[in-house]
Amino acid sequence: MKVLHLIDSGGLYGAEKMLLALVKAQMDQGLEPMILSAGDPAIEEKPLEAEAKRLELPITPWRMKPGFNIRESRRILKWAISDGYHILHSHGFKFNVLLGNYPKRLRGIPMVATLHGYVHARRFSKMWFYELLDRFAITFLQGVVLVGEAMKKELPDHMVTSEKVRVIPNGLDIDAILLQAEQPIERLAEEFVGSHSPIVLGVGRLSQEKGFDRLIDSFQIVCEKFDNPGLIIVGEGKQRVNLETRVAELELGDKVLMPGYSSNVPGLLRTANLFVIPSLTEGLPITLLEAMAVGVPILASSVGEIPAVLGFGDGGYVLPESSDINDLGDLMVDVLDRFQDRSKVDWSLKEVASSYSVEWMERRYREFYRRATAS
Template identity: 40%
Template structure:
């Protein structure tokens, strides 16, 4: 029997952290591990997209409904459940379970290890009102967990240069890993206007404001460019009003949330990620898989991800002029990445390789 792993997450949709978790759990099954996803939610929640997708791909999922907040009584119930089912690794994905599991003493984890993946913070957790919660999370990750960081630098608060913190990249989704790379190379010539696609939560940290500002300037200067913007979030209505007020309704097509990012990208000439804050976005891997030109900001692990990948264009975060220049460079540059370049660049994100690195981290946490 393989290691019994309980992945814990309070999912807000089917975004990067959820898709990374699904890809990892699917590969863990192939390698003989026994993963289960504990999916937390409020008591009134019926079914989450993560739970539905996990069942579809054959990953065991345990819906766990609980009151929000610092619910230590439910955390204790989870620990009791894990002991009864002889869970060997409790793998947290997000600050909620980092805190709920991290506050308990080591004696509560006899025969089991605490591991976490540092996925980063969404806009609410980056606000000053959450400074204390964020500080507690980072302290517990540094002192109580064997942690996988998605940023390959010692400056990452998750790594903190300690021996129980390692860098492990996100895996390419399993369904893509089985297919041929470099779709853009085979699709034929693109058409005018130049079509961008972005997939982002519509919140402040994703840099959509800078992207829309850059597109407005390009449109007014006569550049034929269009954007399909996929995503939902608290700033969605604000962006819609701004698009209308700037006369960009024919330039920006707000498409809402999609469960199928690769299909959304296939009609585009380039993928753009304008974020102010990221770690290792799954959408960049998916755009690389297709061989699309990629425009992105220098945040998180994006430079690491795009190392050796051409065509790619980088801009500084929060800089609409930099995004504007990168869009023009992409418009006038190569139309796709050759399939051999795509294959070489994606090697380090292959699910079997990433899964082995996590298994090594689990074993270190259990036996060191």
């Protein structure tokens, strides 16, 4: 089976890592996957493309003008048909909207989508409009995958019980993650880790819904308790300037590092004393699974699938829904004070190995493709 994965990637985060792991597993099972990586013509190479090349995975960079580029979507569809792809698999609203609105008889190829999560954008903003279109477009697809049960509330009511909707949690190539965790981290981060203790780590797109402003504000409380703590926030995005400004306002410049993208997040997780997910909305973050596999204590917001994945507290510390900045800061201090307690870490190590393997995820997707192509 030839599978064309469609994505307009904004970095190397959860959706991208899940896709790379899935493609490798599909190749191991004899499928013929290809990643089509869309991007603005001015972009020479995206992080996803560089990582796919490093892993020797098939990828086709496709440069196109941003927005509703109908003409280019037709070119992509024509190329997919001519190359004999059996199914299109979209990862993100761009291709859900551009190709999902074609009726199957006109598209000529069945199409499915994985919903990695919505950002719940401000009403009438550009992103709010895109999400509205996305929720409309997915109703025309042959299949929709949710990364967790909690995401069902994001669907139109008539789709929640639909036969074409399936829940397939993200999976992880645990052996590869553990191997990568042993590799050196970037020099800037290594020097920072060497001169600060304890280390708090956050990873994700620098966007409002990720809640890194809350993490920075609450980190003041950690600084009051410990002599020389360090906060590393890995990622890029539109909120960088705002976050850097807040760091300066709080006079935390010598205690906060924002190095941009990292090619070795598992390595950073290995060096951290605490991994924090302060998000306002999530699906099932791949970085959460990576943290579980590496064995770092976890503190996370009670959003999306996070509470369930962490066993509602058995595998990590879950913030109450009504928590504020002070609650987050106090809990960080509490966890760091007793991080020698390995009971939650041990639970997470067993859980990620048994329930979130990439092999299990690939098998579920293969079955899903067969159902979608037969419909």
